[in-house]
Amino acid sequence: MxxxxxxxxxxxxxxxxxxxxxxxxxxxxxxxxxxxxxxxxxxxxxxxxxxxxxxxxxxxxxxxxxxxxxxxxxxxSQRAIIELEEFHVSRSLKKSLNKHPFKVFINRDFAEVMYQCQRQRIHHEGTWISDEMLDAYTTLHKMGHAHSIEIWLNDQLVGGLYGIMLGAVFCGESMFHTMPNTSKLASWALVNWLKRNQGAFIDCQVLNPHTASLGAKAISRDEYLSRLSTQMTHIDLKRMWQSQELINIYEY
Missing domain, CATH: 3.30.70.3550 (Leucyl/phenylalanyl-tRNA-protein transferase, N-terminal domain)
Structure with a gap:
């Protein structure tokens, strides 16, 4: 955002x-x-x-x-979303997979992902991720509503994102990186994980240059609300978001 x-x-x-x-x-x-x-x-x-x-x-x-x-x-009035089949995978993103032995995890350390998102926003532009927001979304995580996709290297968290899963829609909140492309690697992993689990699309809230570079587009509020209402499907979210390492996630 x-x-x-x-x-x-x-x-x-x-x-x-x-x-x-x-x-x-x-x-x-x-x-x-x-x-x-x-x-x-x-x-x-x-x-x-x-x-x-x-x-x-x-x-x-x-x-x-x-x-x-x-x-x-x-x-x-205009909502930014990423259609799963329209996610943009650049050459540099593909090359980054060969440079380091990255590992991808779900919900290994949600609180740290939020903290790093907060820290990066403060450093670059100020932040809307207040301590109150951090506490609220950590509570949602403990209840099984908020989730993180994390990029790890040699037991260090180097990138990730978090958001809310509603039915088949993932509502993205924020992302961070400490190495080039690691937030994009988290986004790519999320897209493939949603594909594997019959997800619908990613809500990016606001279109900006970064989300646009990933393939996001703007749709009207009315279209977004209509699509959201039809995607409250019965995916087994507890199974989907069980803390785990995602193996071969980029080979989907």
Whole structure:
């Protein structure tokens, strides 16, 4: 995701209401009622409880805010996704597999993946991965909703990503690398793992140069919500995301 510089709606653009969430319910307003400026801002407030977060993702809504901001909930008019068959594998990415004996793991150290994502964002651009977010998603991980794909070299974590799995859709949150191409290797492994397990597509939330380089494209909010609602399939997620090493994952 891009770093956030919030621009609050002006009177000229307040043709829609910015909703204040209640602490007594985890329900969200219709995502199609999100503001046009800033694009996709739907609501503020509430909390990052596991129940609220899962309900948000099920309705195409995600949290994104800086430390000094209230909790903000978004559903942008254009949603970035990666179709599994359209993931772009560059020559340099293929070559990187031959340079080092990388190993790929699922959920070996979810908390460390999140911490490294937080650390990398702070170093380069500031971060929306606050300690509150880290705690909330670690809780989701313990409940079996949030997962990590990890690239290891000689027992060192050198790249990875994390996100939420809803039915057949993987909602990507963030990624990091400490060696060239290792975050992309994690993305490639994720794509192949989803293919092996009848996954549908990856939600990248916001289109940016990095996600576009991997093959992401923008679709409308309406199309995204429609596709999301049809992909709440009964994949055995507990089996799929059991902590394990992924063998021959790049030979799919």
């Amino acid at each position: 891009l770093s956030l510089t919030l621009q609050y709606p002006t009177k000229a653009t307040m043709n829609r209401i910015l909703y204040q969430l209640s602490n007594h319910t985890v329900e969200f307003p219709d995502p199609t009622l999100a503001l046009e400026d800033p694009d996709g801002l739907l609501a503020i407030g509430g909390d990052l409880s596991a129940t609220r977060l899962i309900n948000a993702y099920q309705h195409g809504v995600f949290p994104w805010f800086n430390d000094d901001d209230p909790i903000m909930w978004w559903s942008p």
